Amino acid sequence: MSDVLEPTLLAEALAVTVAASLPAVTPLMPGPAQPGSPHVTAAFAGGAIAELDGGVPGAVAVLVGTELVEALAASPLGALDVASAVQPALDAAARQLGAHARAARTIDLDADGYDVAAELGGSFTTVPLIGAGIAAAVLVPDTTLAGAREPLAEDAERPTDLGTTGAGSDSTGETPAPFVPAFATAAPPRGLELLQGVDMEVTVELGRTRMTVRDLLALTPGAVLELDRAAGSPADLLVNGRLVARGEVVVVDEDFGLRVTEILDANAAV
Structure with missing residues (x-):
């Protein structure tokens, strides 16, 4: 019997996996999965995306709040890359989808005309990660959720049948409602403890x-x-x-x- 979950439940399972791998002072809990909106980027300060290999189409993106972005920029070891900090979380999410993540790249949310829906290739699902406020969010194309396979073990070998790296493009063309994070509260100042889970060379x-x-x-x-x-x-x-x-x-x-x-x-x- 297949272990692949229904798309909404799978998106929330991915969020649980990402929450366990992201640097954070307070434990992160996933909120309810909701239809993605291009307005979601307004609630965050940075993010990273990784395309998938292994027969699962599309990519996975993680958006992060100001506290993590500022902690990375203020590191005593010099400014650290958001993509490097988020890579372990993207790797874990990819394994949950039955795939492997490629090297993550940082998303410039402030770039003129940036469109997260275009970045992901069409319609997508968003799951907010809630700590002391909305700390992060997981974004997954709907075609990726539909094409997921059974989860891989953490030590699973990289597959030889590389899948499509582009996300699907089944956007309905409808104007989505603005993203409104649930349970949003003012987040207390956070320090460099956020970086404790980041791998360093x-x-x-x-x-x-x-x-x-x-x-x-x-x-x-x-x-x-x-x-x-x-x-x-x-x-x-x-x-x-x-x-x-x-x-x-x-x-x-x-x-x-x-x-x-x-x-x-x-x-x-x-």
Whole structure:
């Protein structure tokens, strides 16, 4: 028996999955699914969208509120991309649809003439995510809901039969009613705790050097490069390319590791 839900229930199930993966101070709860409207973007400050692979048509989009967008922009590690913060939630939603999400891209809601219905390819369903106010929303084309497959396990292999990446275009042409978020209340200020669930790229750097193209082309197996750091000097710990700490290289169960010896403040981490 198929595990695919009726479209409205499936949209709300997607919202539950997204709510569990989005950075948020207070737990997010899905509101009722409702017909999508181009006015929905007025309630949010940013968002991201990912096309689907695996035989399920269309895409999934997540819109987020001002608190998350501002927290990402004010990160001490430098401005972070909304698409990167939302990618885990889009990945989880895609698996619920029986598909895999491609790399997310940020939606510019302030762009002149931006039309979210055109972005999604036609009619769509919206499910608001409610915390202390409307914190986010999940947008799914109706053709995507209709073409969903049985959910995939989190460790499911990426399918080889790549499906259509464009959403359907079955818009009725009717003017939709303005989006009115239910249970909207003034949201209290939120801090960088919102970023606790965001994946970051951490790199350990032993040193650097500069070489001419001639020297690079002359490299062979066994060549030794002299770095700009003396033996025994601490290695640098970089997060998304920004220096945040230094430490000693150690070996843990036959793998290299870093024992942190110094945390740099925001002024030093450049």
